[in-house]
Amino acid sequence: MDPVRIAVVGMGKIARDQHLPAIAGDTNFSLAATVSPHDQGVKGVPHLKSLDQLLAEGPAVDAVALCTPPQVRYDLATTALKRGVHVFLEKPPGATLAEVDALEARAKRVGASIFAAWHSRFAAGVAPARAWLADRHIHKVEIVWREDVRVWHPGQAWIWEPGGLGVFDPGINALSIATHILPRPFFLRSGVLERPENRSAPIAARLEFCDTAGAPISMDLDWRQTGPQSWDITIETDAGTCKLSRGGAVLTLPSGTEHSEDREYAGLYARFATLIRTGRSDIDTSPLKLVADAYLRARRDIVEPFHE
Template identity: 60%
Template sequence: MSARIRLALVGMGKIAHDQHLPAIAGNDDIELVATVSRHGEPVGGLPFFPNVEALAASGVAVDAVALCTPPQVRRAIAQFAIEQGWHVFLEKPPGATLAEVTALRDAATTRGVSLFASWHSRYADGVEPARSWLSGREVKRATITWREDVRVWHPGQDWIWEPGGFGVFDPGINALSIATRILPRPFFVETAELDVPSNRAAPIAARVAFRDTAGSAIAMDLDFRQEGPQHWDIEVETDAGTLLLAKGGSVLTIDGKEAVAHDAELHGEYPGLYRRFAEIVRAGESDVDVAPLRLVADAFLRGRHIAVEPFVE
């Protein structure tokens, strides 16, 4: 494919407006041709449809779709898109379950279209330098601290508290997408404690203990109740010093000396995602890494659920 990729954006919530629309507008390889949402209104005078079935019936020429819906409803939409021969960009998490994502990957392969399970935090400025620095070094331990105020970052998003909405693991999976990228060895869940509000179905906080294949411990602390300063940090102690990847992966320091600084707002990684999507579409490939989702699933499998006070927004 040499012409611009004609893309429809599906699910016009906060993330679509804040991140996807600007990233698409700044990408010369992609042309936004339509938007799809059960709610909202047209964008920039483009065709607007209530669902993907109406989009397919409309005759609007589409090469690809980016799905920004909640994960619980994404599989059926993605499956329909694949059947139309459209390439599919999946917002994170790529699905509500591992089985959904692997089935979509197989369907895309059979249909000959590209499927992209996007992990935006991997495109933060410090991630690849951190991966390079850790390569070949001995990891002694690591600590993941992801604490944010749900009222600030996810206002009114009731889906996040429903089964398949992940709760605090919605941002926590961003941390795991970075950790699985930068740490040199696979790691696995040993124990987990999940704090679940008595009026919700998904955790508001969690503590997870991992261990890698060499026996090094990795501790993760997630909390949606953080007030004041927010924390999105990964610290890795090695035989050659301590690496700190802070502010969601945008600032890298080694032994206290800043190696990479980035002054953009958190979650400014979407231009990189769309560059990658255009790349795999043109190459006729897919990019579907389920490692972060698998670790979240394992935390739920091995986790002890602890009832805590109700959460009222």
């Protein structure tokens, strides 16, 4: 089977740090082109300023990986799907739930695969944590996701705009793990969003969820963390404590701690190849629903301005 000819659209940090190396390491794909109006691309690979130009002038592609901000992703995905091109959506898959539903329906109509790529679900500790938790009784869950926005998103103004999610940009990674590994669905009871007075999106959030059996799930998000960063999910069960740390890369169970190599994006592209080969899509929106619910139900507090 010939490799899938893929174009990377949006050449920011995540594309260069994660997508390009993952594509280079997967024989199921060949990098056919890059697309960005602001970047010069990579040596030896055709580079175009827009997706419209790529689809009109070539080179031919079978798939696109959309690494742009979510606010513009719907139009790009629609353009690709109209040509029957398979679509890989960086997280979050869109700026709204309704547009993601529309993309899923369009992909089905044209027979293309579409993939909502929750990369943190492919962290090394996530699959074994899910297996261990499958038949456990959950007592309590604590999620602490604290990082320094100046380190991880320097100069990225779009992330503070409507649709950019603010602190939920990293926080949705934790929700993508929790919705994947916990044995029962959960939903929001209450919360507080802290929004800087000069920004449109929150810089911190404290949320209280519970699952359908009543187990409490707390979430602490903050983009003002300095020093050591925290990406931890601690789950107390009837068989002891399960903890995922370093964003899911490290799993600690009562039997001990497991450390594994970071293979998140390699796993994503392996999954995308399988979807294309089998003519299927994978576009779970459960993490985005929980973020939308936070905006619906949580109280909003205005806090001090944020400046880079």
